[in-house]
Amino acid sequence: MLGTLPAGDDHVEDDSSGLSGLYSVIPEGFGNLFCGMTRWGRRGFVRLKTSLFFLLVFVVLGMVYTPRVSALTGEEEINIKVYKEVSPSVVNITTTTLIRDLFSIYPRKGAGSGSIIDPSGYVLTNYHVIEGASEIMVTLIDGRKYPARFVGADSENDIAVIKINPEKRLAPVRLGDSDKLQVGQKVFAIGNPFGLNSTLTTGIISALGRPLTTEGGRVIESVIQTDAPINPGNSGGPLINTSGEMIGINTAIFTRSGGSIGIGFAIPVKTVKILIPDLIRYGRVRRAWLGIIGVPLWKELSLALRLPVEKGILVSEVDRSAPAARAGIRGGSTPVEISGTVIYVGGDIIISVDGRPVGSMEDIKRALRGKKEGQVVAVEVIRAGKRLTLKVPVRLKS
Template sequence: MSMRRLLLSGAAIMVLAIGGTLAFAPWNAPGLAQVAVAPTVPSSDGQIKLSFAPVVKAVSPSVVNVYATRIEQRAVSPFANDPFFSRFFGQQQFQSRPRESQSLGSGVIVEAGGVILTNRHVIEGATDVRIALSDGREFAVDVMIEDAQTDLAVLRVREAGDVRFPAINFANSDSLEVGDLVLAIGNPFGVGQTVTSGIVSALARTGVEQSDYEFFIQTDAAINPGNSGGALVDMDGHLVGINTAIYSQSGCSVGIGFAIPANMARLVAEAGVNGGDIIRPWFGAKLQAVNADIAASLGMAAPHGALITEVAPDGPAARAGFASGDVIVSVDGTAVNDPSSFNFRLATKPIGEVAALERLRGGVTEPVGFTVEAAPVLDDSQRASITGNSRFGGTSVAQVNPALAEAKGMPYDAQGVIITAVEPGSPAEQMGLQVDDVILSLNEVLMESAKAFADTASQRVRTWQIILQRDGRITRSIVSG
């Protein structure tokens, strides 16, 4: 399970729950009245026997263990990277050899035919994936979807036959409130299926993982390595989230865990069940958070919302009448706190639906009906592949359009071609080209289209002058032909 380590410090307020009554430890804060509530003893047989067991019994069969096998190249000696030993013994002594490794995670059955939802990082790079049900039965699965933007993956049982699997029901995660009781179910540390309880500690958390849709449910239900991909359920036994990450110094639970909301997970699961691609909405504008200074300049009482800084020409936002300087403050009546909040809300809307947005313009808040659209689809004329012994052989590219430019942090009018695939062992891979590189120029020829790239890259020349963008940085290289 991928984890971010964070040192947390601060004061804690202890809350004791006794017999269903909250008793707050005294806190001598000046100006605050102290209210003491006497603890009570359970007064009935029913209060003594209150239990989560019925929820667990109904839900636990839907949670599975996920076993992912990877083949990794590892050096046969710890001195493989040491220059002295490599020179003394010869590099051949330290050649790497393939080695099999296994990782463990959890998953949730979302369709009775054998469709499972888990975290992408659980099965990323795996050559073989299997699941084990709570009753011990094991099944090989195929990976249907790996979605890096949400860190979710969809698996399907390879040979289900007549077996019907116990699928869980999705909840509306937007109905969650801080303080709601939740249960986390998974397989931490490989010890076997485990249930932990807690509450929803916070909603709409960001900065947890590097994903395009950062909008997490925070819970204090214990989540540990191996819980990734497991279920976070409510007291009705419905799925409210997919457990995905923890904050910890030690790698173990410290009461701060995070889950991907069910409303986002459902979209990915439905694409896997239907065997289709994930089609996401595209707003067509760049956004930034509203800080205190911006809020003051706009006459806002408090900083909130998503400020539009640039609008794609002829994009959905432009057609809806949005302009730079507008602040989006709500979607379908739900407040927007920042760009991550808006992106999440929009991403959970079906294509073609009209979303009710509110924008602040010139100090006036006004409603705007926004028709949810998908990003423009590239046709064959906007794609190209290079084959043969060319220096760029094994490269597939797509022409940069406004949607791709936005995703790469480039201006909407940017040109170039983005690498969509590099064949293993190809000349392109040996040259160091990578997926998502944006080639801006070859031998001083601007890459204005996929055709320009195909015509230029197929030539035989002695030297290539390459200008490309990688991870937001523009680099210039000279490579022999």
């Protein structure tokens, strides 16, 4: 057996074990300290020498095989940085809505996410998260809870602002620029899916400029499509770029199972920036309007009325106090019944607004979207077979 000798055996130079070469790792001269030792002392020295050898082996192996903590990749560092920076600005929203049926009134609980947009406690979320709620509670990342009051909403874009009153100023999320987004760009979603607070998911921008039809039948224009996992409870939370800026509000998913399948939609932050000031100041969004009752044209109607175009808006009536009347847009004078509805024909036909062709009242709304009080918009009409361009001063109306 290595490192042992038979009791009473004084033949210590025996090299049958083959260790003499290995023992040489002990520095020369170390044994000279033991010159003149007795037979028993020399045996002790051999045992000491063997023990030191194995100790050295264990130390070397420990140095070689000690596990080391791997360094973070660049991508991981970005993920961590974004989460640490933005998660304190993301809140959990819980609601209570009173439901009435034929027999009783009972509470229904709801949940969603939101983003702090002002240090004083204004929180941005989706309208459908707080719609009809009799009670709204906001929970911060540190667990503090506050009752929230409704400030304002725009159902057309599914946006709402609520307000809490914290003891100290909060850290708001930074708003980015959704006009500069590109398909393939990495994005993050932070929210509270299924009630799991402050959950981070990652993905890319899958498409831009998508129209989104909500459950209520409203169409939200130019939304962002992403494959970052968005689940129930994420609604109202931020979609974030790698700089830690909010570029959208996570709003809806396409799903057959109730959970994420990689097709989510976010309202671009450009829309949010336009809406927030009105929501905080007025509680609603003021929009540019013409003040007309119009009828979208189609081929058969144009043929029946012998109109010169097949696409446009036939102006039936004009509100006398509206911008359209001030600009000289004319309504019809001859009543005609179409599918049970009476319209007036003989008025102007609007074919473009602000240089954009129009074929529906929704097209007119889109063309006026984002216009400010006092701006002048060019409206092109056909009157008595001639094209005219009228200048309409913009007025905003709730």
